[in-house]
């Protein structure tokens with residue numbers, strides 16, 4: 003299967019560093035005013051406690067891949083929050099300072115949360131950067147590529163043009179080419195499967211893998227064209243209305259088809275958006291379970307529903323930050339790899355303390371961040387090479403995309419694989 007040419011819209015196109023919102027170009031004083039209002043809205047007691055708690059020890063610096071890759075003090079995690087702190091202290095800020103801050107808030111933070119592990123005060127810097135992005139969005143200061151994908155997702159239901167019509171066509175093509183039944187728009191199903199546009203457009207083999215596994219399990223499942231897109235660029239760009247809208251589509255689709263379980267795809271931020279923030283967006287507890295696909299696979303392995311053949315050779319696993327460290331699903335992929343009989347060669351800081359691939363938080367969409375991101379990616383390559391593992395796998399298509407880009411940039415020998423696709427490739431033959 004040859005994936006189509008793929009890139010995020012707007013990447014590589016020279017545009018101004020700022021993106022103006024639909025209300026047209028804002029004046030500098032309007033930008034400052036709107037940012038201040040958003041900061042004020044987001045300054046909860048928790049945020050105030052975090053901002054008051056920093057003891058300026060600097061431990062967070064060595065935890066951040068962007069600082070370690072550059073040793074530039076401006077990339078120290080807590081420094082990225084300076085304007086937030088100044089507004090909290092009711093000190094004046096200028097529009098130029100907000101513009102300068104854009105690069106720190108969007109290009110230089112993947113929201114990976116590694117700095118919080120190192121912080122003796124437990125300050126959730128990724129959470130604060132996410133809130134700071136609300137103010138930047140309000141001020142019309144989102145990098146144009148990230149704004150483009152977020153706006154397209156809100157308008158079309160997919161950031162990459164995987165509209166319901168495109169989804170249907172791709173499912174028909176994949177089902178025909180691979181002779182597999184891919185359930186679409188069943189009125190009722192126990193399991194609602196959701197997808198990432200990156201999978202639909204760049205890694206369509208993952209849809210085939212899903213169908214093969216679920217059909218083999220004899221599961222009652224469906225994809226729904228009224229709620230399939232699990233990526234959430236509203237969250238990453240800083241527009242919580244768009245974030246809510248994307249989440250509600252999946253939630254409503256799960257309710258309509260009476261699903262007991264909603265399975266999220268190999269996508270890190272999809273997990274944080276729905277698993278950990280979905281109920282808040284919905285306004286009450288979700289009437290179904292939410293599992294990442296690696297958790298779903300681990301559960302199936304545990305229940306004896308997924309007999310697998312052995313994966314030959316050694317493998318190392320890259321933990322997607324939003325699923326492992328910030329999501330808590332660190333053991334699930336390892337259970338699956340154990341069921342595959344894999345010779346797992348862990349990286350020194352595997353699991354919760356993993357190094358980020360450098361492309362999360364929307365950073366991979368931002369063209370001007372490429373050099374910086376590639377320097378951070380060198381840390382990851384060195385770690386992986388040191389394991390000596392023959393295979394490399396992850397369970398996030400955004401990480402996979404970042405690895406593919408890094409592989410091409412550095413002409414690296416390692417090829418990132420999908421945990422989901424590895425499982426589908428190792429389904430044991432049915433007993434005669």
Ligand code: SF4
Pocket residue numbers: 065066067068078079080082110111112113114115116117118127128131358
């Ligand atoms: S969340 Fe990650 S990328 Fe952002 S400042 Fe902390 S360590 Fe750096």
Ligand code: SF4
Pocket residue numbers: 055056057058059060061062063079080120121122123124125
């Ligand atoms: S590690 Fe925590 S307390 Fe220390 S400088 Fe960083 S944010 Fe502040």
